[in-house]
Amino acid sequence: MDIVHRVGIKAPVSAVYEALSTITGLAGWWTTTTTGRPEVGGTISFRFFLETGAEIGGFDMEVLEQVRNEKVRWRVKGGPAEWVGTDIEFLLSRQDEHTVVMFAHRQWREEVEFTAHCSTKWATFLLSLRDLLETGQGRPAPHDLRIGNWH
Template identity: 55%
Template sequence: MTDILHRVGITAPQDAVLRALTTAEGLAGWWTEDTVGDGTPGGTLEFRFIPGGFDMKVLEAQADHVLWEVTGGPEEWVGTQVSWDLRTEGDFTIILFAHRGWREPVEFMYHCSTKWATFLMSLKSLLETGTGAPAPHDVQISDWH
């Protein structure tokens, strides 16, 4: 198994970061504008992009940890887990992000790693400036979007 891992510090309170990860409105502000669903444990979040999307079952949503399992989307994503570990360090909320359980490091994983990084920067921008860059306004890096 292979994982995508990122770390980012955001100058925003941890509870604001948590809201951006657990509410459809918060998620739509930085990942994709086409987001619906329930971000509480047991709920499902639906994220739509051009040309497809992902469905995530929310396994955990705590003050310092959010965990999703991918239940719908590209074959490479289904069964993987996305986690967000949060902690406060001074003025920063530190996010340790992981997209775990890739069967192998295929080229699509390389693409997704870069896209996750751009979306983490969108989350940072949303919380620090009030404006994120969710799809369809995100940085385009290839024909996979």
């Protein structure tokens, strides 16, 4: 089971790559609480909090691959059991005035309700990435779009 999404962003491919491969970039669209070493072999930690300050979870990603302006790939090393061992990939290409992000969260063990939730949340965060690059303001957690009782 894989989650896949495609989003076009009116920004240079180098800017999109920067938002996917640096701590500052990632904190601008996914979660403000992002730390670690974003180079190949490093680990990036993403923590999620409600606006009240209560922690609701997090993930640790090993950076497997980075090809400037083309690809970023991670493996989930820590987080919910459903995520551990899965791979996350961002492929970049230029099409007309857009940088196209082909996103995949691969190798889910099974399709369950949590998979559907995560698919929708990934879509909202990819739109946050687009907004960051097109308007200068993303919607990283804890200011992200709520989609239900699981946040």
